[in-house]
Amino acid sequence: GAGVSQSPSNKVTEKGKDVELRCDPISGHTALYWYRQSLGQGLEFLIYFQGNSAPDKSGLPSDRFSAERTGGSVSTLTIQRTQQEDSAVYLCASSLILQVDTGELFFGEGSRLTVL
Protein backbone atom coordinates (compact mmCIF):
# COMPACT_ATOMS: atom_id res chain seq x y z
CA GLY A 1 0.00 0.00 0.00
CA ALA A 2 0.88 3.62 -0.24
CA GLY A 3 1.12 4.20 3.48
CA VAL A 4 1.14 2.48 6.84
CA SER A 5 -2.17 0.80 7.49
CA GLN A 6 -3.48 -0.03 10.97
CA SER A 7 -6.52 -2.00 12.02
CA PRO A 8 -8.89 -1.78 13.68
CA SER A 9 -9.14 1.99 13.72
CA ASN A 10 -11.32 1.79 16.82
CA LYS A 11 -11.68 -0.97 19.36
CA VAL A 12 -13.88 -0.99 22.44
CA THR A 13 -13.37 -3.91 24.77
CA GLU A 14 -14.22 -4.97 28.28
CA LYS A 15 -11.66 -5.11 31.04
CA GLY A 16 -9.95 -8.48 31.11
CA LYS A 17 -10.36 -9.29 27.43
CA ASP A 18 -7.47 -9.74 25.01
CA VAL A 19 -7.02 -7.50 21.97
CA GLU A 20 -4.89 -7.66 18.84
CA LEU A 21 -3.84 -4.62 16.87
CA ARG A 22 -2.44 -4.97 13.39
CA CYS A 23 0.05 -2.90 11.42
CA ASP A 24 0.85 -3.16 7.72
CA PRO A 25 4.00 -1.12 7.10
CA ILE A 26 5.09 0.46 3.84
CA SER A 27 6.43 -2.23 1.52
CA GLY A 28 10.18 -2.61 1.83
CA HIS A 29 10.48 -0.82 5.16
CA THR A 30 12.63 -2.97 7.41
CA ALA A 31 12.16 -0.96 10.60
CA LEU A 32 8.84 -0.96 12.43
CA TYR A 33 7.89 0.84 15.63
CA TRP A 34 4.96 0.75 18.00
CA TYR A 35 4.16 3.82 20.10
CA ARG A 36 1.32 4.54 22.51
CA GLN A 37 -0.32 7.94 22.83
CA SER A 38 -2.57 8.53 25.80
CA LEU A 39 -5.13 11.32 25.71
CA GLY A 40 -3.42 14.67 25.41
CA GLN A 41 0.04 13.15 25.74
CA GLY A 42 3.06 12.62 23.55
CA LEU A 43 4.19 9.33 22.11
CA GLU A 44 5.49 6.59 24.38
CA PHE A 45 7.89 4.13 22.74
CA LEU A 46 6.81 0.50 23.07
CA ILE A 47 8.89 -1.70 20.78
CA TYR A 48 11.10 -1.64 17.71
CA PHE A 49 11.52 -4.31 15.03
CA GLN A 50 14.38 -4.73 12.63
CA GLY A 51 13.05 -7.26 10.17
CA ASN A 52 11.30 -9.92 12.22
CA SER A 53 13.40 -9.49 15.33
CA ALA A 54 12.79 -7.08 18.17
CA PRO A 55 16.12 -5.90 19.59
CA ASP A 56 14.38 -3.41 21.84
CA LYS A 57 11.27 -4.34 23.81
CA SER A 58 12.13 -2.00 26.64
CA GLY A 59 9.03 0.13 26.26
CA LEU A 60 6.46 -2.61 26.73
CA PRO A 61 4.62 -1.60 29.94
CA SER A 62 4.10 -5.11 31.32
CA ASP A 63 4.18 -8.78 30.41
CA ARG A 64 0.57 -8.44 29.25
CA PHE A 65 1.93 -6.72 26.17
CA SER A 66 3.60 -8.63 23.35
CA ALA A 67 4.31 -8.05 19.69
CA GLU A 68 5.47 -10.03 16.74
CA ARG A 69 6.35 -9.40 13.15
CA THR A 70 6.23 -11.95 10.37
CA GLY A 71 7.76 -12.01 6.90
CA GLY A 72 9.46 -8.72 7.63
CA SER A 73 6.12 -7.08 7.08
CA VAL A 74 2.92 -7.26 9.13
CA SER A 75 3.15 -6.74 12.87
CA THR A 76 0.65 -7.56 15.59
CA LEU A 77 0.56 -5.97 19.04
CA THR A 78 -1.31 -8.10 21.54
CA ILE A 79 -2.58 -6.90 24.89
CA GLN A 80 -3.78 -9.63 27.24
CA ARG A 81 -6.21 -9.12 30.10
CA THR A 82 -6.75 -5.49 29.19
CA GLN A 83 -6.98 -2.86 31.91
CA GLN A 84 -8.57 0.58 31.80
CA GLU A 85 -5.14 2.23 31.83
CA ASP A 86 -4.42 0.51 28.51
CA SER A 87 -6.88 2.88 26.84
CA ALA A 88 -4.92 4.94 24.33
CA VAL A 89 -4.15 5.34 20.65
CA TYR A 90 -1.60 2.80 19.49
CA LEU A 91 0.50 4.13 16.63
CA CYS A 92 2.63 2.11 14.27
CA ALA A 93 5.43 3.60 12.19
CA SER A 94 7.80 2.19 9.61
CA SER A 95 11.08 3.42 8.26
CA LEU A 96 13.39 2.51 5.43
CA ILE A 97 16.62 4.09 6.59
CA LEU A 98 17.83 2.84 9.94
CA GLN A 99 21.35 3.90 10.61
CA VAL A 100 21.29 7.27 8.96
CA ASP A 101 20.25 10.11 11.22
CA THR A 102 17.85 11.52 8.68
CA GLY A 103 15.59 8.47 8.54
CA GLU A 104 11.91 9.42 8.52
CA LEU A 105 9.20 7.60 10.43
CA PHE A 106 5.97 7.10 8.49
CA PHE A 107 3.03 6.70 10.83
CA GLY A 108 -0.31 5.04 10.45
CA GLU A 109 -3.47 6.71 11.69
CA GLY A 110 -3.46 4.60 14.82
CA SER A 111 -5.77 2.20 16.58
CA ARG A 112 -7.85 3.80 19.30
CA LEU A 113 -8.39 1.34 22.14
CA THR A 114 -11.01 1.94 24.80
CA VAL A 115 -11.19 -0.46 27.73
CA LEU A 116 -14.44 -0.25 29.67
Place this chain on the structure above:
Amino acid sequence: TQLLEQSPQFLSIQEGENLTVYCNSSSVFSSLQWYRQEPGEGPVLLVTVVTGGEVKKLKRLTFQFGDARKDSSLHITAAQPGDTGLYLCAPKSGTYKYIFGTGTRLKVLA
Protein backbone atom coordinates in the same frame (compact mmCIF):
# COMPACT_ATOMS: atom_id res chain seq x y z
CA THR B 1 15.63 7.88 31.34
CA GLN B 2 16.13 10.91 29.12
CA LEU B 3 14.02 13.90 30.06
CA LEU B 4 12.55 15.81 27.16
CA GLU B 5 10.53 18.93 27.72
CA GLN B 6 8.47 20.89 25.26
CA SER B 7 7.08 24.32 25.95
CA PRO B 8 4.61 25.78 25.99
CA GLN B 9 2.19 22.88 26.31
CA PHE B 10 -0.66 24.89 24.82
CA LEU B 11 -0.69 27.98 22.65
CA SER B 12 -3.65 29.82 21.20
CA ILE B 13 -2.90 32.77 18.93
CA GLN B 14 -4.52 34.92 16.31
CA GLU B 15 -3.85 34.47 12.62
CA GLY B 16 -0.84 36.49 11.52
CA GLU B 17 1.03 36.35 14.82
CA ASN B 18 4.48 34.88 15.25
CA LEU B 19 5.34 32.16 17.75
CA THR B 20 8.19 30.01 18.97
CA VAL B 21 8.01 26.62 20.63
CA TYR B 22 10.87 24.91 22.40
CA CYS B 23 12.25 21.43 22.93
CA ASN B 24 14.81 20.99 25.72
CA SER B 25 16.79 18.13 27.16
CA SER B 26 19.85 17.55 29.30
CA SER B 27 21.04 14.88 26.88
CA VAL B 28 23.01 15.30 23.67
CA PHE B 29 21.43 13.90 20.53
CA SER B 30 22.84 12.98 17.15
CA SER B 31 19.81 14.38 15.38
CA LEU B 32 16.35 15.70 16.05
CA GLN B 33 13.13 15.68 14.12
CA TRP B 34 9.99 17.79 14.32
CA TYR B 35 6.62 16.29 13.51
CA ARG B 36 3.13 17.75 13.29
CA GLN B 37 0.09 15.73 14.23
CA GLU B 38 -3.50 16.60 13.39
CA PRO B 39 -6.50 15.06 15.18
CA GLY B 40 -7.17 11.47 14.17
CA GLU B 41 -3.95 11.16 12.22
CA GLY B 42 -0.42 10.01 12.81
CA PRO B 43 2.47 12.48 13.09
CA VAL B 44 4.01 13.74 9.86
CA LEU B 45 7.65 14.70 9.56
CA LEU B 46 8.40 18.40 9.08
CA VAL B 47 12.18 18.49 9.30
CA THR B 48 15.32 16.74 10.50
CA VAL B 49 18.26 18.67 11.97
CA VAL B 50 21.61 17.02 12.43
CA THR B 51 24.36 19.60 12.99
CA GLY B 52 24.70 21.72 16.12
CA GLY B 53 23.65 25.28 15.34
CA GLU B 54 21.87 24.21 12.18
CA VAL B 55 18.97 26.34 10.96
CA LYS B 56 16.45 25.03 8.45
CA LYS B 57 13.56 26.90 6.89
CA LEU B 58 10.39 25.37 5.55
CA LYS B 59 8.26 28.21 4.14
CA ARG B 60 7.09 30.13 7.24
CA LEU B 61 8.64 27.63 9.66
CA THR B 62 12.21 28.03 10.95
CA PHE B 63 13.86 25.23 12.87
CA GLN B 64 17.05 25.52 14.88
CA PHE B 65 19.17 22.86 16.55
CA GLY B 66 21.11 24.10 19.56
CA ASP B 67 24.89 24.37 19.36
CA ALA B 68 25.27 21.64 21.96
CA ARG B 69 22.62 19.48 20.28
CA LYS B 70 20.53 19.36 23.46
CA ASP B 71 17.71 21.63 22.42
CA SER B 72 15.76 22.89 19.47
CA SER B 73 13.22 25.54 18.58
CA LEU B 74 10.52 25.98 15.99
CA HIS B 75 9.51 29.49 14.96
CA ILE B 76 6.41 30.14 12.89
CA THR B 77 6.02 33.47 11.13
CA ALA B 78 2.56 34.85 10.36
CA ALA B 79 0.70 31.79 11.65
CA GLN B 80 -2.23 30.49 9.64
CA PRO B 81 -5.21 28.39 10.79
CA GLY B 82 -3.72 25.53 8.78
CA ASP B 83 -0.77 25.51 11.20
CA THR B 84 -3.08 24.28 13.95
CA GLY B 85 -1.94 20.95 15.36
CA LEU B 86 0.29 19.16 17.85
CA TYR B 87 3.98 19.85 17.29
CA LEU B 88 6.25 17.08 18.51
CA CYS B 89 10.01 17.07 18.76
CA ALA B 90 11.69 13.70 18.44
CA PRO B 91 15.41 13.44 19.08
CA LYS B 92 17.15 10.28 18.06
CA SER B 93 18.54 8.27 20.94
CA GLY B 94 21.12 5.72 19.86
CA THR B 95 20.92 4.18 16.42
CA TYR B 96 17.20 3.66 16.02
CA LYS B 97 15.04 4.95 18.87
CA TYR B 98 13.14 8.20 18.53
CA ILE B 99 12.00 9.80 21.79
CA PHE B 100 8.95 11.99 21.48
CA GLY B 101 8.18 14.95 23.69
CA THR B 102 4.66 15.62 25.00
CA GLY B 103 4.25 18.26 22.34
CA THR B 104 2.96 21.79 21.96
CA ARG B 105 -0.69 22.00 21.05
CA LEU B 106 -1.12 25.02 18.79
CA LYS B 107 -4.40 26.61 17.82
CA VAL B 108 -4.43 29.46 15.33
CA LEU B 109 -7.64 31.45 15.31
CA ALA B 110 -8.89 33.05 12.11
